[in-house]
Amino acid sequence: MAEADLAAQIKTALADVEIPGGGDLASYGGLSDVIVTPGAIAFAIAVAPGMEAAFGPAREEAIKRAQALGGARKVMVSLTAEKSNAPKFGHGATQPQGKTRVDGVKRIVAVGSGKGGVGKSTTAVNIALSLAAEGLKVGVLDADLYGPSIPKLLGIEGKPAIRDDGIFTPHDVFGLKVMSIGSMLVPGQAVVWRGPMATSGLRQLLRETDWGGLDCLIIDLPPGTGDIHIALFQQTIVDGVVIVSTPQDLALIDAQKAIDMLRRMSVPVLGLVENMSYFIAPDTGNRYDIFGTGGAEKAAERLEIPFLGPVPLVMSIREGSDAGTPPLVTAPDGAEAKAYRLIAHRLVASIS
Numbered sequence: 380m381a382e383a384d385l386a387a388q389i390k391t392a393l394a395d396v397e398i399p400g401g402g403d404l405a406s407y408g409g410l411s412d413v414i415v416t417p418g419a420i421a422f423a424i425a426v427a428p429g430m431e432a433a434f435g436p437a438r439e440e441a442i443k444r445a446q447a448l449g450g451a452r453k454v455m456v457s458l459t460a461e462k463s464n465a466p467k468f469g470h471g472a473t474q475p476q477g478k479t480r481v482d483g484v485k486r487i488v489a490v491g492s493g494k495g496g497v498g499k500s501t502t503a504v505n506i507a508l509s510l511a512a513e514g515l516k517v518g519v520l521d522a523d524l525y526g527p528s529i530p531k532l533l534g535i536e537g538k539p540a541i542r543d544d545g546i547f548t549p550h551d552v553f554g555l556k557v558m559s560i561g562s563m564l565v566p567g568q569a570v571v572w573r574g575p576m577a578t579s580g581l582r583q584l585l586r587e588t589d590w591g592g593l594d595c596l597i598i599d600l601p602p603g604t605g606d607i608h609i610a611l612f613q614q615t616i617v618d619g620v621v622i623v624s625t626p627q628d629l630a631l632i633d634a635q636k637a638i639d640m641l642r643r644m645s646v647p648v649l650g651l652v653e654n655m656s657y658f659i660a661p662d663t664g665n666r667y668d669i670f671g672t673g674g675a676e677k678a679a680e681r682l683e684i685p686f687l688g689p690v691p692l693v694m695s696i697r698e699g700s701d702a703g704t705p706p707l708v709t710a711p712d713g714a715e716a717k718a719y720r721l722i723a724h725r726l727v728a729s730i731s
């Protein structure tokens with residue numbers, strides 16, 4: 380059945396779901412669009428603050444109705460009271476209550492950046508592979524809803540398997556357990572998958588995946604600071620965040636903003652990586668500091684966070700990453716792999 384037809388059928392089925400105070404869910408103003416992808420069905424129910432518990436049975440019923448029509452698709456229905464969920468920032472910020480660990484995952488390290496395109500996902504994947512090369516059991520969760528690139532970086536195709544009990548089985552690639560929010564989306568739908576729906580999708584990917592006992596889960600965050608970050612840091616104990624930046628000042632200002640947010644949310648900043656730090660000419664092997672290298676190191680000092688190391692701008696990183704064969708896999712003893720391994724060592728030291 381076409382996805383649009385299925386969405387319409389689900390909407391019709393929701394007309395039989397009663398909501399508190401009378402009326403049905405399909406005609407309730409707080410119901411979002413119903414999104415149907417080849418692997419998932421997602422929608423959100425926004426309620427007034429304090430009404431979450433009262434709407435619980437309606438949500439359960441809605442899940443049942445959607446599941447009955449959706450076959451093997453994973454159903455994600457979020458219930459949010461938007462105002463009460465707003466983060467408290469700035470003066471008087473409090474440590475959010477109710478953060479929990481993820482079953483079967485010892486440590487969570489998120490990788491973020493102030494702005495897009497700085498090489499955050501590339502760094503996340505190569506840090507994960509470096510940790511795995513040390514003998515750790517490592518997973519990667521791609522939470523970059525607006526540009527999920529982990530499947531491409533690791534050459535993953537298709538969707539993760541879903542067990543009978545609805546739990547995801549992650550992809551197994553180069554020894555990593557990998558899940559991507561990208562496999563739940565079809566191109567062009569990320570924009571409608573925002574707010575409560577996105578955060579609910581992330582929560583399910585994180586908590587309804589059989590990670591199989593990990594020493595460390597690396598989460599590739601979207602760039603900047605948004606709903607996904609806030610929801611993750613409010614709900615989950617994250618051991619710390621690595622910030623990736625390029626040497627350009629503008630990027631560092633953005634990185635600084637991201638670091639400020641983490642501090643206000645009481646999330647440890649594990650350090651700064653300077654990506655595309657210098658250029659190695661492929662023909663001569665000569666090094667060129669074309670961007671004025673060292674900006675991130677100085678910024679790290681100023682911000683009083685560890686500097687984890689520089690990664691050169693090298694064609695082999697771009698080509699290997701774009702082909703799904705990261706340098707840690709193709710040339711584990713090469714200079715690029717060494718740069719990532721050094722960063723991973725410092726990261727481990729920073730966590731402990």
Ligand SMILES: Nc1ncnc2c1ncn2[C@@H]1O[C@H](COP(=O)(O)OP(=O)(O)OP(=O)(O)O)[C@@H](O)[C@H]1O
Binds near residue numbers: 654697
């Ligand atoms: N050190 C590097 N040398 C050469 N190319 C790199 C390097 N790091 C990343 N790239 C390339 O830069 C591009 C962007 O990288 P990546 O997708 O990791 O960035 P991102 O910050 O995660 O971006 P987005 O904001 O889209 O998530 C990719 O084509 C990648 O191969």
